[in-house]
Amino acid sequence: MGLMDKYVEMLDGLKFEDMYNNDFLLTWEKSEDELKAVFTVAEALRELRKNNISPKIFDSGLGISLFRDNSTRTRFSFASACNLLGLEVQDLDEGKSQIAHGETVRETANMISFMADIIGIRDDMYIGKGNTYMREVSSAVREGHEEGCLEQTPTLVNLQCDIDHPTQVMADALHLINEFGGIENLKGKKVAMTWAYSPSYGKPLSVPQGVIGLLTRFGMDVVLAHPEGYEVMEEVEEIAKKNAKESGGSFTKTNSMAEAFKDADVVYPKSWAPFSAMEKRTDLYAKGDTEGINQLEKELLAQNANYKDWECTEELMKTTKDGKAIYLHCLPADITGVSCEEGEVEASVFDRYRKSLYKEASFKPYVIAAMIFLSKIKNPQETLKNLEEKGKERQTK
Amino acid sequence: MGLMDKYVEMLDGLKFEDMYNNDFLLTWEKSEDELKAVFTVAEALRELRKNNISPKIFDSGLGISLFRDNSTRTRFSFASACNLLGLEVQDLDEGKSQIAHGETVRETANMISFMADIIGIRDDMYIGKGNTYMREVSSAVREGHEEGCLEQTPTLVNLQCDIDHPTQVMADALHLINEFGGIENLKGKKVAMTWAYSPSYGKPLSVPQGVIGLLTRFGMDVVLAHPEGYEVMEEVEEIAKKNAKESGGSFTKTNSMAEAFKDADVVYPKSWAPFSAMEKRTDLYAKGDTEGINQLEKELLAQNANYKDWECTEELMKTTKDGKAIYLHCLPADITGVSCEEGEVEASVFDRYRKSLYKEASFKPYVIAAMIFLSKIKNPQETLKNLEEKGKERQTK
Amino acid sequence: MGLMDKYVEMLDGLKFEDMYNNDFLLTWEKSEDELKAVFTVAEALRELRKNNISPKIFDSGLGISLFRDNSTRTRFSFASACNLLGLEVQDLDEGKSQIAHGETVRETANMISFMADIIGIRDDMYIGKGNTYMREVSSAVREGHEEGCLEQTPTLVNLQCDIDHPTQVMADALHLINEFGGIENLKGKKVAMTWAYSPSYGKPLSVPQGVIGLLTRFGMDVVLAHPEGYEVMEEVEEIAKKNAKESGGSFTKTNSMAEAFKDADVVYPKSWAPFSAMEKRTDLYAKGDTEGINQLEKELLAQNANYKDWECTEELMKTTKDGKAIYLHCLPADITGVSCEEGEVEASVFDRYRKSLYKEASFKPYVIAAMIFLSKIKNPQETLKNLEEKGKERQTK
Structure with missing residues (x-):
């Protein structure tokens, strides 16, 4: 053969x-x-x-x-x-x-x-x-x-x-297909696509949007979690809802990271910028308003700092399905104590999943x-x- | 076969x-x-x-x-x-x-x-x-x-x-060969290589020089048109004259864009810097005389501005052979109202020839x-x- | 065959x-x-x-x-x-x-x-x-x-x-093998790896270190010459000694360029920075101490200037084996009167060996x-x- x-x-x-x-x-x-x-x-x-x-x-x-x-x-x-x-x-x-x-x-x-x-x-x-x-x-x-x-x-x-970010999220999905032993096994699995704190600002929305737009295709239960004010594009949420309906999965939203992680089979904790702020920034760039851009950056960093507890910790990981959810990231991650003081993920969590993350990227x-x-x-x-x-x-x- | x-x-x-x-x-x-x-x-x-x-x-x-x-x-x-x-x-x-x-x-x-x-x-x-x-x-x-x-x-x-600029003008010539259906058909065709106004300064002379040095090889009647003070290298003009003599074509000069366009089969309206100014600039660069360079730039832009009427307009195009001369350009062109306020060519002329210009470039x-x-x-x-x-x-x- | x-x-x-x-x-x-x-x-x-x-x-x-x-x-x-x-x-x-x-x-x-x-x-x-x-x-x-x-x-x-700098010194060695007609003919040949004056500072030590670490492998008599204060890494000198012992060659040091050149079959005159200064610079860079770096640069250039007589001259070349030592350099060389006022090598020496140097590089x-x-x-x-x-x-x- x-x-x-x-x-x-x-x-x-x-x-x-x-x-x-x-x-x-x-x-x-x-x-x-x-x-x-x-x-x-x-x-x-x-x-x-x-x-x-x-x-x-x-x-x-x-x-x-x-x-x-x-x-x-x-x-x-x-x-x-x-x-x-x-x-x-x-x-x-x-x-x-x-x-x-x-x-x-x-x-x-x-x-x-x-x-x-x-x-x-x-x-x-x-x-x-x-x-x-x-x-x-x-x-x-x-x-x-x-x-x-x-x-x-x-x-x-x-x-x-x-x-x-189709090449990224298709690779993420192919990784999941390999981990779960087939695309048919994605059905019914819970995915937590959640915001996480980062000391930098202005990270693109294309990953969370890509994830909710894609994983809802396969009958997964996709939860989008973020603090208030970190909304993604409405039209992509609509797509996620429609997808979920058609595939027999679900798409829900929450402002609680804990709720999203609870019993999740897959977690994808990652920082992004609020859509409305990115819209504002786009306008400021168009006008060449440097002062406005700097001011916006300050505001956004201050806003981020309110949510430092949005971190993927060992404690949170324990609340996932059997404490063993698959941890996804598009890399590089902001790792607490490694690449920054306080970041998206605890060092020990990241380290435990490093091999799996590299494999994810290899697709x-x-x-x-x-x-x-x-x-x-x-x-x-x-x-x-x-x-x-x-x-x-x-x-x- | x-x-x-x-x-x-x-x-x-x-x-x-x-x-x-x-x-x-x-x-x-x-x-x-x-x-x-x-x-x-x-x-x-x-x-x-x-x-x-x-x-x-x-x-x-x-x-x-x-x-x-x-x-x-x-x-x-x-x-x-x-x-x-x-x-x-x-x-x-x-x-x-x-x-x-x-x-x-x-x-x-x-x-x-x-x-x-x-x-x-x-x-x-x-x-x-x-x-x-x-x-x-x-x-x-x-x-x-x-x-x-x-x-x-x-x-x-x-x-x-x-x-x-041999690769450019050979591509230009090959485009003409295709448009006229054979290199033998270039003979006797009138080409207007003319200066045109641009709000930028210091564009190289290699295109007009290359054009008069090459198209005179094929028995074409090549007219070089530019305002006084925008002369190209004398030695290249000598070559163009010699070529024209040998090929049975002609090489003439004029300070009138209209005269060049009159009954032309091919027009190539394009900005360039005066040779003598480029010589001066070369010396200033060699001396590292930044102030001199800035001063020269101002002078050249002011000089250019005297000749804003050197533009390839619909009106001028009508005066060409059957109103249908082939319009050439090495791209990018300074298009009036598109890439600049006032430029080398009217937008409607450029647009009409866009497909042909891309084809020219494809050679x-x-x-x-x-x-x-x-x-x-x-x-x-x-x-x-x-x-x-x-x-x-x-x-x- | x-x-x-x-x-x-x-x-x-x-x-x-x-x-x-x-x-x-x-x-x-x-x-x-x-x-x-x-x-x-x-x-x-x-x-x-x-x-x-x-x-x-x-x-x-x-x-x-x-x-x-x-x-x-x-x-x-x-x-x-x-x-x-x-x-x-x-x-x-x-x-x-x-x-x-x-x-x-x-x-x-x-x-x-x-x-x-x-x-x-x-x-x-x-x-x-x-x-x-x-x-x-x-x-x-x-x-x-x-x-x-x-x-x-x-x-x-x-x-x-x-x-x-293994790819460089292996190419240097292969050039010597070709010049001497076989690797076995390197045995017993005297190599002068010597420091030479350059008006720039901070050139890497990898070439002299690579040379003494490699050419001592083939039974050559390698002499490392430099002014006091331009020592290379001690551990590499130890390796050179060990190599020489094993291969039946020798590794010696001197503070005299003349002594190194005397009867040499091969000379490699080239500037480098003192190891200890490079260590200091590395620390300064780590601290981001720009002032310290500038100060160090000044000191090093002043130190270099004390040794302008470390130049590969015609006179020195005459003292080599039959006046015909092979001159090596990794290029580009600082050529006196060509690339700098006073440098590593006299222009006439460099010029005589130019062809050979290009051949060396071609390996x-x-x-x-x-x-x-x-x-x-x-x-x-x-x-x-x-x-x-x-x-x-x-x-x-």
């Missing part, structure tokens, strides 16, 4: 042909089958690589990356995924480029895409901007292809925007590779089988 | 063996046959890629890039060309390197070239420097190869210097790839045929 | 299986056989490349580079080596990444290594830090692999630390490639033979 048989069989039962030649921007724009296809292909690519079989599908081609915020993990995950499939990463560093000089998005998007197969964008800083920008880029390059300027259509992967490059694969390969099952059959060594042994 | 037959036949009729193992620094150093070989190979490589056939000729090797000025388009075009042929781009970022520490050009050129097959340089800021620097690098690495320090000779591609990566190909491949016809025959997919479908 | 036969035969006589899956951090941690294996594989890879045979052993995979100091040569050497073997370089630029935000070394090391086969680090600024940091990274990724977070173990290459990419090759390939002899037999062209001709 072939390595790929299991994955091919799973894919055969799924409907995902719309992913071909399409972007991956928000998980809730994808059907359940499409999400499963990503998980399956991610596992298949990992299996091939584990067995020293190269899953290269490109002989040449560029993967364009555009990071409008600092990034280590996502940058390396994207680079790893591109490299695995045969694309060379070319980073659009806006500092080095002429974008600052007033170019329109449409023009730049086309000028960098003559040989681009994929474009990965991280743009999470300003509310109402990041996802919109990605759609502008996407429609610009689609138009460029239709008009004959681009020989191919580069597809987009959202590497984090103001609304969602991200494969998830990104799967998103690229599914947007570029018309018949993934056939291609996976061919790759195995060809059996090109990834590394000479 | 094979895909490559047409191109192979065209190459069979051309004499271009001197391109092998040679640099591409100025178009007027190349014979007409050599220019035609570049156009032909560029089209052939595009044809292969369009048909999903990989034109990779390198299994490993580096393409070194050195950008002494900001760049998006040229950076991505060079990266695309290198990637298409199998070279990995390694950028020599002088900020990160020890070049600032007083290394000689010869030493650095050799130290970065142990596995370099191609070196692409953009150095357009200072009059009398850029092209000279490229020649220094070229002779350094040639000597390095002869002395046994380098196993191969990296060849150079001029990605824009103080004198010429650049292939032109660069062709320059690399012709400097590295001894028998291009045979190689093109072999690539087609081998038929390695660029991307698994 | 095959190209690889000679190298395979040499490798057959050596014991180096411990290099497989291991780091290369300090030359004195490697056996003489292991060092010889590096030399042999470096020459073999050079031979393959010279004959246009690709030595690619990776179909995909990343080579992570981390440079905590400016670098041109080493950066390009590492990139060249990775590219030659099929790895794509991904630079961990701490400016762009979240490392500055308090991440632990362990976490970052794992997060960037999901698809990393090799990690190259340059960290030479602070005494007691660089090598220690490399070991932390190494044990972190080993643990990551054991814990199942990384599918493979990335191995480390020390691209310069506070103690040793570095191959040495790095050999280190990678030996840490990744279980049976190097078989792989080298297979590569030759397969005969994949590096570049289509």
